[in-house]
Amino acid sequence: MEDLLQVVDWSRWQFALTAIVHWLFVPLTIGLSLIVGIMETVYYRTRDEKWLRITKFWMTLFGINFACGVATGIILEFEFGTNWSNYSWFVGDIFGAPLAIEGIFAFFLESTFVAVMFFGWKKVSRGFHLGATWLTAFGVVLSALWILVANAWMQYPAGMEFDPDQMRNVMVSFKDVALSPVAINKFFHTVFSGWVLGAGFVVGVSCWFMWRRRVPELAVPSIKIASWVGTVGILLTIYTGDGSAVAVAKYQPMKLAAMEGLYEGECGQSLVGFGIVDEEAGRTTGQGVKYEIAIPKGLSVLAHHDPDAFVSGINNLIDGYELNSAGDTIRTVSYAERIERGRAAREALARYGQAKADGDETAKAAALADLRADYEYFGYGYFDSPEEAVPPVSLTFYMFRVMVMGGGYLLLFFIVMLWLSYRRRNILEKPLTSIIGVLTIAVVWIVSEAGWVVAEVGRQPWVIQDLMPTRAAISDISAGSVQLTFWLFAVVFAGLLIAEISIMTRTIKQKREL
Amino acid sequence: MKHLFVTIYRFYADGFRNMTVGRSLWLLIIIKVAIIFLIFKLFFFPDILKERYDSDSERADAVRQALSMPADTVKPAG
Numbered sequence: 001m002e003d004l005l006q007v008v009d010w011s012r013w014q015f016a017l018t019a020i021v022h023w024l025f026v027p028l029t030i031g032l033s034l035i036v037g038i039m040e041t042v043y044y045r046t047r048d049e050k051w052l053r054i055t056k057f058w059m060t061l062f063g064i065n066f067a068c069g070v071a072t073g074i075i076l077e078f079e080f081g082t083n084w085s086n087y088s089w090f091v092g093d094i095f096g097a098p099l100a101i102e103g104i105f106a107f108f109l110e111s112t113f114v115a116v117m118f119f120g121w122k123k124v125s126r127g128f129h130l131g132a133t134w135l136t137a138f139g140v141v142l143s144a145l146w147i148l149v150a151n152a153w154m155q156y157p158a159g160m161e162f163d164p165d166q167m168r169n170v171m172v173s174f175k176d177v178a179l180s181p182v183a184i185n186k187f188f189h190t191v192f193s194g195w196v197l198g199a200g201f202v203v204g205v206s207c208w209f210m211w212r213r214r215v216p217e218l219a220v221p222s223i224k225i226a227s228w229v230g231t232v233g234i235l236l237t238i239y240t241g242d243g244s245a246v247a248v249a250k251y252q253p254m255k256l257a258a259m260e261g262l263y264e265g266e267c268g269q270s271l272v273g274f275g276i277v278d279e280e281a282g283r284t285t286g287q288g289v290k291y292e293i294a295i296p297k298g299l300s301v302l303a304h305h306d307p308d309a310f311v312s313g314i315n316n317l318i319d320g321y322e323l324n325s326a327g328d329t330i331r332t333v334s335y336a337e338r339i340e341r342g343r344a345a346r347e348a349l350a351r352y353g354q355a356k357a358d359g360d361e362t363a364k365a366a367a368l369a370d371l372r373a374d375y376e377y378f379g380y381g382y383f384d385s386p387e388e389a390v391p392p393v394s395l396t397f398y399m400f401r402v403m404v405m406g407g408g409y410l411l412l413f414f415i416v417m418l419w420l421s422y423r424r425r426n427i428l429e430k431p432l433t434s435i436i437g438v439l440t441i442a443v444v445w446i447v448s449e450a451g452w453v454v455a456e457v458g459r460q461p462w463v464i465q466d467l468m469p470t471r472a473a474i475s476d477i478s479a480g481s482v483q484l485t486f487w488l489f490a491v492v493f494a495g496l497l498i499a500e501i502s503i504m505t506r507t508i509k510q511k512r513e514l
Numbered sequence: 515m516k517h518l519f520v521t522i523y524r525f526y527a528d529g530f531r532n533m534t535v536g537r538s539l540w541l542l543i544i545i546k547v548a549i550i551f552l553i554f555k556l557f558f559f560p561d562i563l564k565e566r567y568d569s570d571s572e573r574a575d576a577v578r579q580a581l582s583m584p585a586d587t588v589k590p591a592g
Contacts, residue, residue: 060535
């Protein structure tokens with residue numbers, strides 16, 4: 001058992017390391033491809049050589065990031081097969097289909113048109129080149145779509161039916177998988193946050209140029225375009241974040257409760273702006289957050305668009321009740337009952353396997369009926385107590401605040417940078433402005449990674465919501481082998497990051513093109 | 515058709531020949547892909563179910579056994 005928990009922990013650390021490193025590259029690719037597309041469009045329309053230089057410079061940085069990031073996501077797929085074989089088999093084609101589509105369409109789209117972007121300046125017409133640049137940006141977003149559809153399915157498993165013969169969830173509706181409310185919100189929220197990250201990077205690097213009084217004729221237009229992208233991007237990120245909050249409240253209420261450190265919910269629930277989490281106090285007294293500064297009724301508005309709506313806390317969800325607007329108690333399925341039904345489903349699955357081996361069709365049909373009746377709570381059957389189904393509250397709570405406060409700062413930052421670039425250009429040349437701009441590069445990445453921590457830690461202990469907990473997803477392998485590959489990855493990724501940062505800073509200093 | 519392939523070949527050949535930063539990037543990509551596929555995949559990341567079982571049916575049985583309740587806790591069928 002101890003070794004199993006070690007395998008789970010090390011596999012989770014390894015997956016987190018790989019995903020975090022992969023996510024350093026992806027949002028910058030999404031954001032820079034859009035910004036480069038806009039810049040080249042300005043060049044196409046104005047024929048001004050200044051815009052050609054600007055486009056080529058940022059396109060070079062896009063290329064560096066693209067090259068450093070390419071194939072880092074493949075390692076995640078290796079980990080599925082080795083460390084998470086139960087999961088990998090159980091999700092079947094639902095996970096495989098979107099990833100295959102991503103591999104075939106988006107990868108080839110990107111690869112073809114990236115070549116035209118970099119090799120085609122004097123070989124193809126300006127219009128064809130511009131088309132290639134936009135198609136690259138489109139391909140990048142298309143890649144993100146399929147990955148996010150697969151991730152969204154893990155958070156809200158829709159459009160499938162479990163087949164106990166194959167031991168796989170079989171897709172019955174591609175539309176329900178690809179267009180689930182969780183997938184749509186996740187896709188747009190992630191892509192818009194990529195725009196923000198790309199914009200923060202461009203503004204930050206341009207601020208450095210202003211500080212060093214180098215190529216201001218290129219830096220100021222870059223700041224203007226990136227600040228527009230950043231402002232629009234962060235507003236759209238906030239808007240889609242609202243959609244995500246509603247979806248989380250509906251489909252993953254335990255995650256929402258963890259994000260807020262909320263143990264005992266109420267009608268007209270306030271939204272915690274800041275506070276200190278005390279998980280023990282939350283469990284025993286219902287007061288999970290100390291010294292809180294809260295917005296009255298904020299969480300009810302955020303989660304249900306109704307200032308008087310009831311928002312469930314962790315204890316309410318475990319005990320299985322909520323209140324309606326009149327204050328009446330409404331029973332829901334308690335976690336104790338979910339555990340019982342989950343165990344019944346696992347038992348039915350075992351009976352099904354035995355009946356299959358015995359060739360007993362009647363027993364098989366009976367077991368299948370029992371399995372279907374309780375399948376929606378299948379994953380709860382692995383828990384001994386309801387508390388095991390609660391995610392790490394403190395980490396989720398604090399990361400949510402890092403994301404939201406960072407997002408608020410970025411909105412302010414981009415608006416100020418827009419104003420400065422149009423009205424107060426002399427302030428852009430001040431060292432303080434440049435320092436803030438350069439530091440904001442770190443902020444955009446921290447905010448972006450924090451968002452993923454909220455999404456992925458907040459859904460623990462599930463790899464597939466309600467159906468498969470993390471510890472059931474793991475392979476029968478030794479903890480030592482996972483530790484070894486974890487450290488190997490750490491070394492390789494560190495080398496990769498050093499290489500990217502070194503090539504990128506050298507290129508920025510020399511203002512080089514590919 | 516032959517002309518088209520020659521044009522595409524020249525497009526890529528000229529592009530690679532005239533690269534500056536791109537040379538370092540391609541070197542980086544080749545090293546990275548070699549490490550990922552020739553070291554990680556070959557030596558450290560086997561597909562566990564494919565390696566241990568010969569058919570999909572055996573793999574499904576293995577996963578069913580892993581995900582079901584332990585046999586001693588299951589009530590008799592029927």
